Amino acid sequence: MKLLDGKEVKLKILEDLKQKLLNLNEKLGLVVIQIGNDPASDVYVRQKKKMAEDLGYNFNHINLDENVNEDEILAIIDKLNNDDMVDGILVQMPIPSTLNVKRIQNAILPYKDVDGLTDINIGKLVHNEDSLVACTPMGIIDLLDYYNIDIEGKNVVIIGRSDLVGKPLASLMINRNATVTLCHSKTINLDFYTKNADILVVAIGKPNFIKRDSVKDGAVIIDVGINRMANGMLCGDVDFDDVKDKVSYITPVPGGVGQMTVAELALNTYKAHMLRKSK
Ligand code: NAP
Numbered sequence: 224m225k226l227l228d229g230k231e232v233k234l235k236i237l238e239d240l241k242q243k244l245l246n247l248n249e250k251l252g253l254v255v256i257q258i259g260n261d262p263a264s265d266v267y268v269r270q271k272k273k274m275a276e277d278l279g280y281n282f283n284h285i286n287l288d289e290n291v292n293e294d295e296i297l298a299i300i301d302k303l304n305n306d307d308m309v310d311g312i313l314v315q316m317p318i319p320s321t322l323n324v325k326r327i328q329n330a331i332l333p334y335k336d337v338d339g340l341t342d343i344n345i346g347k348l349v350h351n352e353d354s355l356v357a358c359t360p361m362g363i364i365d366l367l368d369y370y371n372i373d374i375e376g377k378n379v380v381i382i383g384r385s386d387l388v389g390k391p392l393a394s395l396m397i398n399r400n401a402t403v404t405l406c407h408s409k410t411i412n413l414d415f416y417t418k419n420a421d422i423l424v425v426a427i428g429k430p431n432f433i434k435r436d437s438v439k440d441g442a443v444i445i446d447v448g449i450n451r452m453a454n455g456m457l458c459g460d461v462d463f464d465d466v467k468d469k470v471s472y473i474t475p476v477p478g479g480v481g482q483m484t485v486a487e488l489a490l491n492t493y494k495a496h497m498l499r500k501s502k
Contacts (some may be wrong), residue, residue: 224467225370227445227474229362229482232369236486237278240493244278252281252308253337253492256299257315258322259289264315274485280492281308289319293326300330310496311337313488316387334498337491340386348391351398355491355498360392362483363424363445364399372422372443372472375400380416382406382433382460383426388447392424413437431462438466444473447480 244251253275255268268284275282285299296314303309312335314327328336333343339357347354367374379401383389389405396403404416408427417423417437425433426447438444448460459476467473474480 224470225472227366227370227443227472227479229366229474229479232366233482233486235369236365237274237489240489241278243493247496249496250279250281251310251492251496252283252306253311253313253488254283254285254303254309255313255315256285256287256296258287258291258296258318260286261317264317268315270485271488274489275492278489280489283309293322296322296327297330300327304330304332304335309335310499311335311488311492313338334502335495337488337495338387339391339491345386345391348394348398351394355495356395357387357391358487358491359388359426359447359480359484360395361491362480362487363392363447364395365487366445366474366480366483367422367443370472374422377401377421378404378419379422379424380404380406380420381424381426382410382413382417383424383428383447385426388426389424392426425460427460429460430458431460431465433461433466435462435465435469438469440469441471442469444470445480446474446476449476449481 255271257264257268272282303312312331318324328340329342331341333341336344336355339355344354348356379396381389381392384405384407393403393405406413406416414437418439420439420442422443423438424445428448430450444461446459446461450458452458457477
């Protein structure tokens with residue numbers, strides 16, 4: 224078994240990006256809008272801030288009260304859309320269920336949508352056109368590419384159909400000529416699919432859910448889950464110790480996909496800047 228080391232790949236991506244930024248000689252701007260104070264979101268926003276500041280981006284964290292009015296959020300987004308110093312805007316998920324998430328996401332200009340969640344960017348992804356793509360699924364593709372793991376023709380099984388991970392990843396994999404099966408909580412006989420997977424991606428948020436008996440010999444395992452255990456430790460959706468001797472590659476948690484997500488946000492901010500300048 225070989226580890227797919229997200230930290231190593233992130234450092235490589237950020238090193239390459241730093242070179243591009245030196246040539247650019249401009250300060251990029253990234254804004255994260257957080258609504259309410261979800262503790263996990265606090266951690267993710269801190270990671271994004273650190274990444275942005277390490278790269279010399281201007282980072283603005285707008286933290287709104289959970290009772291904020293939807294029109295107020297839309298007015299803030301409109302202002303950021305028209306701000307020339309802002310390259311990328313993202314709304315940290317989850318947001319309070321009283322708000323219309325699609326309306327808020329779609330208010331962001333597609334070329335500033337560094338989370339790739341506007342209908343326009345999702346449509347472009349489905350049509351295999353160049354677009355800003357959600358960071359976690361893009362990170363998975365870049366991780367596989369870094370380790371020269373073929374995607375074309377492979378049986379790719381993804382468990383989890385969220386807008387943030389499973390659905391965009393399915394499109395990315397189809398665009399790379401994989402044969403894709405997207406499973407979810409209503410899938411009957413999940414093992415039937417997982418046991419046939421050359422590449423198994425698990426994004427469900429259930430600690431140590433996938434065991435040795437559910438995976439194929441020599442499979443590539445991508446564990447997206449981040450679960451905090453009672454002892455404070457993080458673990459994935461795959462039982463790492465149980466499967467590690469049976470598979471060819473596996474991502475650790477932490478240190479795998481999560482690292483890639485941050486790197487892809489840095490890349491998307493750069494891409495968003497270049498897109499805007501080309502308009
Ligand atoms: P989500 O929106 O809660 O979606 C979970 C998905 O898992 C749903 O599609 C659900 O099916 C499916 N599911 C739940 N239980 C299942 C079961 N027993 N069997 C089969 N499918 C099942 O989750 P998410 O936002 O995609 O996140 C998933 C996990 O990834 C979480 O642990 C999250 O923290 C982590 N995550 C990590 C990163 C990273 O950077 N590493 C980024 C994003 C998320 P239904 O659709 O039928 O309900």
